Amino acid sequence: MRNAYPVRAPNLASRVLNGEAIIMNPADSTLFTLNETATVIWLAADGTRTLREIVETEVCTQFEVDPETAILEAEEFAASLAGHSILRFAAGTKGQE
Numbered sequence: 001m002r003n004a005y006p007v008r009a010p011n012l013a014s015r016v017l018n019g020e021a022i023i024m025n026p027a028d029s030t031l032f033t034l035n036e037t038a039t040v041i042w043l044a045a046d047g048t049r050t051l052r053e054i055v056e057t058e059v060c061t062q063f064e065v066d067p068e069t070a071i072l073e074a075e076e077f078a079a080s081l082a083g084h085s086i087l088r089f090a091a092g093t094k095g096q097e
Contacts, residue, residue, distance in 0.1 A: 001075045004089035007047035025086050047090050
């Protein structure tokens, strides 16, 4: 998963307030509130960088966290969002599923 390209699912409603994202999945009206670190990943998940690249360039530079710990936690977070169909992964070529 760390070498896959995360991309936000289409048709979601989201807003960032005080550094934390609030996301609504209109398919089932589920609301998600993300902490600041998760919000950084969410905002960067545009299908142009791998999860590892996002963690290394965004998370590790903005927060004091060990890169290996950060990628493990990011994988868990991303898998959780994917399980709720609000994040998808493209493998291989940037941005292609």
